[in-house]
Each structure stands twice: as C-alpha cells, then as structure tokens.
Amino acid sequence: MQKDNLVFELINKELERQRNGIELIASENFTSLQVMQAMGTVPTNKYAEGYPGKRYYGGCEVVDEIESLAIDRLKKIFNCSWANVQPHSGASANAAVFLAVMKPHEKFLGLDLSMGGHLTHGSPANFSGKIYNAIHYGVTKEGIIDYDQMEAKAKAEKPKMIICGASAYSRDWDYKRIRAIADKVGAIVFADIAHPAGLIAKGLLNDPFDHCHIVSSTTHKTLRGPRGGIIMLRNDFENPWGIKDPKGNLRMMSSLLDLAVFPGSQGGPLEHVIAAKAVSFGEILDDSFTTYGKQIISNAQALAKSFVSKGYNLISGGTDNHLMLIDLRNKNLTGKKAQETLDKAHITLNKNAVPFDDKSPFVTSGIRVGVPAVTTRGMKENDMETVASLIDKVLMHTENDSVILSVKEEVKSFMKQFSLYPELG
Ligand code: DSN
Numbered sequence: 001m002q003k004d005n006l007v008f009e010l011i012n013k014e015l016e017r018q019r020n021g022i023e024l025i026a027s028e029n030f031t032s033l034q035v036m037q038a039m040g041t042v043p044t045n046k047y048a049e050g051y052p053g054k055r056y057y058g059g060c061e062v063v064d065e066i067e068s069l070a071i072d073r074l075k076k077i078f079n080c081s082w083a084n085v086q087p088h089s090g091a092s093a094n095a096a097v098f099l100a101v102m103k104p105h106e107k108f109l110g111l112d113l114s115m116g117g118h119l120t121h122g123s124p125a126n127f128s129g130k131i132y133n134a135i136h137y138g139v140t141k142e143g144i145i146d147y148d149q150m151e152a153k154a155k156a157e158k159p160k161m162i163i164c165g166a167s168a169y170s171r172d173w174d175y176k177r178i179r180a181i182a183d184k185v186g187a188i189v190f191a192d193i194a195h196p197a198g199l200i201a202k203g204l205l206n207d208p209f210d211h212c213h214i215v216s217s218t219t220h221k222t223l224r225g226p227r228g229g230i231i232m233l234r235n236d237f238e239n240p241w242g243i244k245d246p247k248g249n250l251r252m253m254s255s256l257l258d259l260a261v262f263p264g265s266q267g268g269p270l271e272h273v274i275a276a277k278a279v280s281f282g283e284i285l286d287d288s289f290t291t292y293g294k295q296i297i298s299n300a301q302a303l304a305k306s307f308v309s310k311g312y313n314l315i316s317g318g319t320d321n322h323l324m325l326i327d328l329r330n331k332n333l334t335g336k337k338a339q340e341t342l343d344k345a346h347i348t349l350n351k352n353a354v355p356f357d358d359k360s361p362f363v364t365s366g367i368r369v370g371v372p373a374v375t376t377r378g379m380k381e382n383d384m385e386t387v388a389s390l391i392d393k394v395l396m397h398t399e400n401d402s403v404i405l406s407v408k409e410e411v412k413s414f415m416k417q418f419s420l421y422p423e424l425g
Contacts, residue, residue, distance in 0.1 A: 019420045020412045021346035022387060023377075026323035026370020027167065027195065029224045030377065031280065033423055038279045039226050043271035049262060063271040070274050073281035077201050078209060080232045082254040085277055086261050086269040087229030090194045090218035093261075094120040095127060097190055097214055097231060100253075100260035101243055102160060104131050109153055109187070110163035111145070112136040115355045116325070118167045118192065135159060139355045143316035143325075144171060151181045158185050160241070164212070165192030168352050168368050170300075170319035172196075172205050179211035188241065190214045196321045198222025198372070201284055202293040205321060209234035214253070222296065222322055222372050225280030226273050231257050292375065296322045299371040302381035306388030307369075315354055315366070323370035327354045333395060335364030341398045345407040347391060377418035386414060 018030070043063055049056040052064040052071075067085060074083040087093035102108065110121030110128075115138040119126040122134025135157050137150040154162060162182050164173055175191065182189045191212035199205045199222055208215055215232045219225035236254045245251045245259055262269070283289060300319045307326060308314060315325040328338055335351030342349060353359075354366035371379075374387070390407055397403035 015421065015424060017346075020415055021348050022390070022411055022415065023373040024347065024349040024369045024371070024387070025373070026349075026368050027218075027221045028370075029221060029372045030420060031220070031224060031226060031276075032283060033421060035224075035226055035276045035280045035283070038276040039272055041272050041275060043275050046271050047268045048271055049268050051258060051262070063274075066271060066275045066278060067269070070278035070281060073278060073285060074230060074232065077281060077284050078215070078232055078234070080209065080234050082233045082236050082257075084231045084258055084261050085228075085274050086266060087216075087231060088266060088270060088273075089227065090192070090216065090229045091120050092266060093216040093218075093229030093231050094118075094192060096257060096260040096265050097216055098128060098132060099264045100256040101188055101190075101214075101239075101241070102132055105133055106161075107133040107135060107157060107159045108161040108163060109135050109137060109150065109157065109159040111166050111169070112138045114353045114357060114361070115139045116166040116168040118165065118194075121163050121165070121192070139169075139316075141356070143355055145169070145173065147174060147177050147181070150178070151184075154181050154185045154187060159187050161188040161190055163190045163192060164208070165194065167195060168323070168325050169195075170304075170314075170321060170324045171316055172320045173208065175206055175208045175211035186241075188213050190216070192216050194218040195221055195323070198224060198284070198289070199293050199296065199321055202290045204290075204293045204297060213237070214257070219277050219280065222293070223280065223284060224292075224372070224376065225284075226276035228270070228273050228277055230277070231261070233257070295380070296372055296375045298381055299375050299379060299384055300324065302384035303369065303371060303388055306385050310388060310392050312392075322372050323368060325352060325354060325366055325368050327366050328395075329365050331395060333398065334359060335366050336362065337398060338367050338395055341404065342391065342394050344401075344404050345390070345394045346411045347387075347394065347407075374418075377415075377420060379418060390414075 047057045048060045048063045052068045070085045071083050111117035113123045120128045122129045140146045164178050189212040191208040194217045197217040219228040236252050239253050304318045304324050313327040339351040349369050351364040352366045352368040353364045357365050359365050394407050
C-alpha cells in the first residue's frame with residue numbers, strides 16, 4: 001500500500017510548529033524519541049482485556065511482561081505497593097476512582113474549576129458533576145487554597161471524598177492538613193497530581209502518598225511520558241467505608257480500583273502506550289530526571305520574577321512548581337486576547353480563569369504559563385528573561401501586526417538553539 005502522504009505531511013507540519021514555537025502550555029511536554037518510538041509499535045495490535053496473568057485473550061504473555069514492567073517501575077518511582085497503568089487518560093483514571101468508591105448522587109468536595117480545579121473534580125459539564133453531588137472549596141483572596149473553607153465545608157456537608165489537585169495552581173499542597181480534615185468527617189482523600197507528578201516523583205514537592213488514600217495522575221505532563229493516566233496506592237488497604245464490588249463483596253482498595261478500570265470503565269488496554277509509559281518510567285528513575293525537575297522549578301521562578309518586574313500580577317505572587325497564573329486585568333487585556341495574539345507570534349499558552357474572575361471561561365482575565373516543555377528543550381534561567389520579554393512585547397502591541405510578525409521571527413530564530421528531535425530530520 002502507498003504511504004499516506006497526506007497524513008504524514010500534516011504530522012511533519014506539526015513537528016515544524018513544535019520546533020519553531022515557544023511552548024508554554026503548562027500541561028504539555030516533549031517526550032523522548034524512544035518514548036514516541038515505543039508508542040508506534042506492534043502491541044497496538046494486541047487485545048489484552050484483564051491484567052497480567054489474568055487476561056480474557058490468548059497470546060498475552062509478552063504484553064503481560066510489558067505491563068508488569070511498567071507497573072514495577074511506577075511503583076518504584078512513587079514507593080507504592082500497587083499501581084494501575086491502564087487508564088487511557090487522566091480523566092479516565094479519575095472516572096475509575098469515582099466508580100470504585102462513590103455511588104451515584106453521593107457527595108464529594110473538590111477545588112472549584114474557576115479557582116484552578118479540573119473538569120473531573122465536579123464541573124457541572126462533566127460526569128463528575130452530573131452523576132455525583134459536587135461541592136467545592138476555593139482559594140483565598142491571596143490565591144492560596146482556603147483550607148479553613150475546606151474544613152468548614154467538610155464539617156457541614158460530610159462528603160464521602162475530598163479531592164485535592166488542580167490544573168491551574170502554582171503552590172504546593174498541605175496534604176497532611178487535608179487528611180486531618182478528612183479524618184474528622186471520615187472522608188476518603190483522593191489526590192490528582194496530574195500537573196506536579198514529575199516534581200513529586202523526585203521529592204521536589206510535598207509527598208501526597210503518605211496522607212492521601214488514592215492518587216491519580218496523567219503521564220504526559222511533568223512526568224514527560226506518553227499521553228495517558230495512572231492510579232496508585234502507597235499502601236493497599238481494606239476499605240473502612242464498606243465499599244463493595246459489583247457482586248456485593250468487600251474488597252481491598254486495589255481490587256476495587258482494578259475492577260473500576262477494567263471492566264468498569266475501559267475495555268482493552270493500549271499496550272503500545274503502556275510500553276511507552278514503561279520507557280518513560282525508566283527515564284524518570286534515572287538521576288537526570290532530578291536535574292530536569294530542579295531546572296523546571298528554577299525556570300518557573302525565574303520566569304515569574306521577570307513577569308513581576310514587568311508589572312504583571314501573578315496569582316499568589318509567584319510559584320512553587322512548574323506554572324504560574326497571571327491576572328491581566330491591570331494590563332487591560334483578556335486571557336482570550338492574549339492567547340490569540342501570542343499564538344500569532346508562535347508563543348503558545350492558554351487563557352485561564354483567575355480566582356474570582358468576572359469574565360466567562362471563554363474570555364477569562366488570565367493566562368496560565370508553564371515551563372516543563374521549554375525546560376525539556378534545554379532552556380535555563382537566563383532564557384526565561386527572553387521569554388518574558390517576547391511575551392511582554394506582544395501583549396503591549398496586540399493591535400500592531402508588524403510588531404507581532406517581528407516577534408514571530410525572533411521566536412523562530414531563538415528556538416533554533418534548542419533542538420527538538422534532530423533524529424527526525
Ligand atoms: N487539559 C489539562 C490541562 O491543561 O491542565 C487538564 O486536563
């Protein structure tokens with residue numbers, strides 16, 4: 001059969017877009033070449049419903065080895081006793097956690113989407129807000145998680161589960177305090193660490209595992225793996241909430257979660273993606289990933305400092321992790337306008353609601369800026385000053401096409417020093 005040039009030309013076009021731009025979407029990254037290569041391989045042809053050693057199909061002996069290797073490496077990274085590497089995405093991982101521990105209409109407490117939370121933490125537009133009874137906590141006017149509000153709501157509403165985790169929050173979490181709050185009302189603590197997981201993996205942020213009963217993540221953000229999800233338990237436990245499996249049996253939490261992934265919410269696992277997860281987990285176990293994580297934090301802090309020096313208003317005043325949230329109202333700009341104009345200069349980031357935003361989620365007053373991807377490309381602290389200056393130049397000239405075009409050219413030549421997949425030609 002002839003090569004499908006149409007599709008491959010588009011893929012090459014996307015490679016050029018990625019090479020020529022400054023990628024600041026906080027949830028994106030560039031995998032290693034071997035992670036990508038593992039994804040484009042023959043396990044994609046294999047059906048393997050079930051788990052290693054307990055499959056519903058024959059011929060699974062090799063994918064069993066692949067999946068077991070991925071599980072073992074992941075357990076080692078986070079010092080866990082159990083892990084499931086099958087979720088197709090972070091949203092699928094979270095759906096499985098809900099399915100495992102919550103009955104429809106039961107109540108849970110999560111961070112409000114408009115305050116930095118995630119769709120799967122109870123947005124009315126998402127399964128989590130439609131099937132379950134979602135209540136929310138937020139942040140203080142300084143932009144820090146409002147633990148007092150979390151505690152007051154937990155005591156008043158008695159949720160079955162408290163979710164901690166965010167998609168637009170630049171500070172570390174006090175997991176110990178969250179567990180203490182949960183213990184007062186008998187709630188399960190579920191941490192979604194999709195954003196900071198790569199930093200937690202190397203001990204660069206607080207460790208949620210000792211305090212949270214269940215932890216989920218994506219694999220493609222700071223973990224720098226293929227797109228996908230994972231669920232983990234540091235210590236498996238008999239669930240004290242009396243949660244039963246579909247046959248009415250009391251089960252260990254690990255079994256409830258395994259059943260909720262398959263057959264509860266997914267069919268055949270993507271073993272080619274699991275192979276790529278295993279490769280990326282091997283990379284995370286290497287000491288070089290600690291250097292990478294530390295550089296992410298240094299870069300984020302350098303970038304935050306540059307923005308502050310240019311008069312930008314950072315929510316909470318700075319960052320502990322890989323991202324920052326900027327309120328653009330003092331610059332008379334919306335998030336939408338900023339995102340669209342920066343896109344024209346090949347600087348990619350996303351508009352984002354800021355806490356107590358007066359604009360709709362389609363417009364927003366802010367932008368979210370993250371550094372995992374540019375750090376992978378080799379940028380250091382001094383490059384962050386350049387990045388902030390280029391962004392500032394565009395944002396101060398949103399109606400001036402010739403300035404925007406000249407920044408686009410500057411971006412292209414600046415990015416030439418940070419090679420991306422040179423092996424791909
Ligand atoms: N879309 C992801 C993010 O950008 O944070 C969350 O799912």
